Amino acid sequence: MNKEINTQTKSVxxxxxxxxxxxxxxxxxxxxxxxxxETQQAPAVAFSMRKALRRIYPKDDEYIEAMDNHYKYxxxxxxxxxxxxxxxxxxxxxxxxxxxxxxxxxxxxxxGPFSGVGDSVFWILIPTIMGSIAGYxxxxxxxxxxxxxxxxxxxxxWLKMWFFKTGYDSGTKLITSLGxxxxxxxxxxxxxxxxxxxxxxPTVVKIYTPLKFATGKVMLSIxxxxxxxxxxxLLPVCVTALVYWLLGKKSWTPTRIILLIIVLCLxxxxxxxxxxxx
Amino acid sequence: MPIILQNILVILLAAYMAWDxxxxxxxxxxxxxxxxxxxxLIMGDVNVGLIIGGTLQLMSLGVAAIGGSSIPEYGVATIxxxxxxxxxxxxxxxAIAVGLPVGMLTLQLxxxxxxxxxxxxxxxxxxxxxxxxxxxxxxxxxxxxxxxxKYVIPISLVVMFGTPVVKLILNVIPKWFTDGLTIxxxxxxxxxxxxxxxxxxxxxxxxxxxxGFVLAGYLKLPILGIALLGxxxxxxxxxxxxxxxxxxxxSANNATVSDDDEGDDFDE
Numbered sequence: 001m002n003k004e005i006n007t008q009t010k011s012v013x014x015x016x017x018x019x020x021x022x023x024x025x026x027x028x029x030x031x032x033x034x035x036x037x038e039t040q041q042a043p044a045v046a047f048s049m050r051k052a053l054r055r056i057y058p059k060d061d062e063y064i065e066a067m068d069n070h071y072k073y074x075x076x077x078x079x080x081x082x083x084x085x086x087x088x089x090x091x092x093x094x095x096x097x098x099x100x101x102x103x104x105x106x107x108x109x110x111x112g113p114f115s116g117v118g119d120s121v122f123w124i125l126i127p128t129i130m131g132s133i134a135g136y137x138x139x140x141x142x143x144x145x146x147x148x149x150x151x152x153x154x155x156x157x158w159l160k161m162w163f164f165k166t167g168y169d170s171g172t173k174l175i176t177s178l179g180x181x182x183x184x185x186x187x188x189x190x191x192x193x194x195x196x197x198x199x200x201x202p203t204v205v206k207i208y209t210p211l212k213f214a215t216g217k218v219m220l221s222i223x224x225x226x227x228x229x230x231x232x233x234l235l236p237v238c239v240t241a242l243v244y245w246l247l248g249k250k251s252w253t254p255t256r257i258i259l260l261i262i263v264l265c266l267x268x269x270x271x272x273x274x275x276x277x278x
Numbered sequence: 279m280p281i282i283l284q285n286i287l288v289i290l291l292a293a294y295m296a297w298d299x300x301x302x303x304x305x306x307x308x309x310x311x312x313x314x315x316x317x318x319l320i321m322g323d324v325n326v327g328l329i330i331g332g333t334l335q336l337m338s339l340g341v342a343a344i345g346g347s348s349i350p351e352y353g354v355a356t357i358x359x360x361x362x363x364x365x366x367x368x369x370x371x372x373a374i375a376v377g378l379p380v381g382m383l384t385l386q387l388x389x390x391x392x393x394x395x396x397x398x399x400x401x402x403x404x405x406x407x408x409x410x411x412x413x414x415x416x417x418x419x420x421x422x423x424x425x426x427x428k429y430v431i432p433i434s435l436v437v438m439f440g441t442p443v444v445k446l447i448l449n450v451i452p453k454w455f456t457d458g459l460t461i462x463x464x465x466x467x468x469x470x471x472x473x474x475x476x477x478x479x480x481x482x483x484x485x486x487x488x489x490g491f492v493l494a495g496y497l498k499l500p501i502l503g504i505a506l507l508g509x510x511x512x513x514x515x516x517x518x519x520x521x522x523x524x525x526x527x528x529s530a531n532n533a534t535v536s537d538d539d540e541g542d543d544f545d546e
Contacts (some may be wrong), residue, residue, distance in 0.1 A: 004493060031302035034421040036395035043399045046406075047418045054411070062407055070419045071403050078302035124340065124474060127309060129505050131335050134311045138332025141325045146315045184523060188516035191486045192479045192508030197340065197474050198490025199504040204336055205471070206464030232495040239465065242478075243472035254341070255350060255385065257469050262378075262462045269458030276460050 014056050014093050023052040024164045025198050027085060028157075031078035040075035045085065052089060062097045069100050076111035077118025084110050086167025094171065116186040120193055126152070128196055132204065201240055202233035209235075212273035281338055285437045287320045291432035295353050296426040310334035317357050321364040330359045337374075337463050340470025350397050351388070353501025354429055355381030358384045358436050365441045372451065375459040376444055380432050394424055486511060 027048035034043035049070050057063035076084060084107055091099040091106065130152065134145030209227075213220040220226070227234045246252040268274030291313075299308040306312045314331015323514040338352040359377030362368055368376070402417040480487060486508070493499045493507070 006408065028302040032300040032419065033297070033425050034398065034418060035392055035394055037299070037392050037447055039399055040397050041403060041419060043395070043421065047415070050411070050414060053340065055393050060409055063411075064409070067406050068403070070401070070408075077499075078304070083369060115325070120478075124477070125505070127307075128339055128474075129501060131309065131311065131339050132501050135332045135339070138311045138314065138328035138335065143315050143324060143328055146311045147333070149309070150305060150312055150412070153307070155417035156304075176515050181520060181523075183515055184519045188512045189478070191515055192505065192512045193474065193478050193484050194480065194483050194486045195490035195499065195503050195511070196383065196456070197478070197492075198487040198492075199494035199501055200339060200467065200471055201491055202495030203501070204339055204467045207461070208464075209499045210530035233491075239468050240471055240475075243422065243468050247472050247476050254469055254473055257472070258350060258382070261465055261469065262459070265462035265465060266458035268453065269461055273446055274458075274461050276464075277459055 001244065015052060015089075019052055020089065020164075020168065023048055023085070023089060024082065024161065026051070026163075027078075028160065031081070039071065039073045041081075042071050042074045045074050046070045048085065049089070053092065056092055056096065056174055066092065066097055066100065069104055074107060074111065075115070077115040077122065079122050079156070079160055079163065080114040080118035081111070082163035083167035084114060086164040086169075087171050090168045113182045113186065117182055117189065120186060121187050122156075122159065125189070125193055125196065128193075128200070132200070169275035201236050205233070205236035205240065207235045207239060209273060211273060250259055282321060284322075287435055288357065289318065289430060289434050291316060291320065291428040292354070292357055292429040295357075296429040297422065299353065300425055300498070308351065310338060310356040312354050313353050313356045314360055317360045318364075321360060323364050326363050327360045330363055330370055330377075331356050333370060333374060333463060334359065334377070337466045338470060339473045351381040351384040351429070353381075354384045354432060357433055358440070361436065362440060362444050368444065369456070371456045371460040374463055375451075375456060376440075376447075379460075380436060383449070384428065384432050387431065391424055391428045395421055403414050414454070449495050 027044070030044035030047045032041060032044065035041060036043070044250045046067060049277060050067070053070075054063060057066055059062070074081075087110075088106060091103050095102070128150040130145070134149050135144075138147035140248075209223050211222045231237075243257060245259055246272050247254070266275060280360065294305060295308050295313060298304060306316065311328070311331045311334075314327040314329075314334070315324060316327070319325015321327065334352050334356050338350075341350070341352070355374070355377035357377075358380045359373035361372035363370065364375050366520070396420045396492050398417055402414045404410075405414050475487075490504055490508070493504050494501070
């Protein structure tokens with residue numbers, strides 16, 4: 001099976017390095033812009049492919065057919081999409097318009113798994129870790145965390161370029177070589193995500209009640225005398241469980257839950273059940 | 279810096295933030311702590327920018343627009359909050375109280391922009407069929423312009439009319455109200471955490487969620503340390519599962535050498 005693919009990869013290059021990079025830069029520029037509810041990121045894909053495809057298809061009819069193909073639904077993590085788009089470019093460069101259906105199926109079959117990894121790493125793990133480090137530093141007036149985060153995001157440019165190159169170099173091999181492993185990787189990386197999320201519950205979520213029990217002459221603070229004695233962050237755990245349960249219900253969107261929390265906190269502050277933690 | 283120049287720079291930052299957050303670029307994103315620092319630089323008080331940005335950053339941890347889903351615009355809330363705080367001298371709590379509703383209203387604009395974009399997508403495809411290839415880029419630049427308006431409109435309104443309105447509100451706002459919003463600020467991260475838990479296989483790997491909780495809650499380990507332990511666990515689980523999968527495909531290949539079936543026996 002593998003030998004067959006290896007012999008296919010040698011072929012004529014119709015694009016110069018400059019033209020390939022032009023496509024990469026156009027994707028970096030466009031990515032999620034033009035996002036719409038019908039075809040999602042398709043306009044951005046078409047925008048980024050436009051010049052490179054014109055090189056591959058000098059005939060108008062073929063060009064229009066190939067471009068129409070890229071106006072179909074596409075939705076992927078902007079970073080990981082570099083691999084997919086790099087691969088489709090290589091396929092079209094090699095086989096021309098005959099690759100049309102293969103390109104479409106490569107895109108639809110890879111955008112799910114790749115986005116799963118990309119979203120977990122680049123939109124959840126890194127913003128959560130860097131966000132909490134930079135956030136706490138910023139509260140003390142320290143700009144180092146925020147600056148470091150910006151530098152890190154800037155450095156991702158080379159990572160994206162490497163993604164694009166990897167995709168372009170492997171072409172159709174991508175499905176066989178990475179398709180399987182990517183699901184295993186997504187599953188494994190979620191372990192790191194869950195540990196970070198678990199650590200956020202006691203550190204970031206703050207809820208405090210100034211209520212006190214009066215039993216005879218002894219005053220007992222409910223917060224420090226009861227809740228904190230049972231376990232650290234007892235109330236945050238309860239609220240997290242409640243929100244998790246609510247999010248499972250169709251009628252409760254995140255925005256609605258945010259509004260609910262704000263209303264409850266206003267009521268809690270007015271009645272004195274909740275207070276600002278020291 | 280003259281006030282008018284500051285105002286223009288604030289609006290330009292909003293436009294840049296819209297572009298950056300939508301592209302594959304994402305250097306500032308719309309992450310509050312970075313935006314807070316930049317807006318603080320423009321307004322001449324980095325400290326206020328960092329504190330409000332940091333507070334909103336911690337509030338919004340975990341809230342990610344996964345797959346293009348619509349979530350409150352914390353970046354917009356940061357720009358509004360820092361701008362108001364520096365111009366009117368409002369406290370962090372009040373600044374967030376003013377910024378957050380603007381961020382939530384901006385979310386509605388997000389939906390409208392994505393509907394308008396549908397029209398642009400069809401327009402540029404129509405140009406393709408009419409063989410007006412060079413004009414297609416123009417349509418996309420129009421899309422970007424509309425996309426930027428999503429942030430530019432609310433920020434401009436705040437920059438132009440916000441200060442007197444907020445000063446008026448500050449005089450009548452009761453203490454329990456700002457207190458309530460400060461409390462809400464401490465509690466709101468729970469929404470992001472809930473969303474993350476919904477997104478991740480929490481039932482399968484509940485053990486690691488509990489481990490993370492214990493490490494932070496009882497042992498007070500910093501988050502980077504916990505993340506590294508998580509990375510170690512990830513590495514081991516990946517290694518074990520990948521070798522398992524390898525063994526499976528190999529045995530499947532061995533079993534099907536005779537008939538030309540490429541290891542599809544597991545499918546129905």
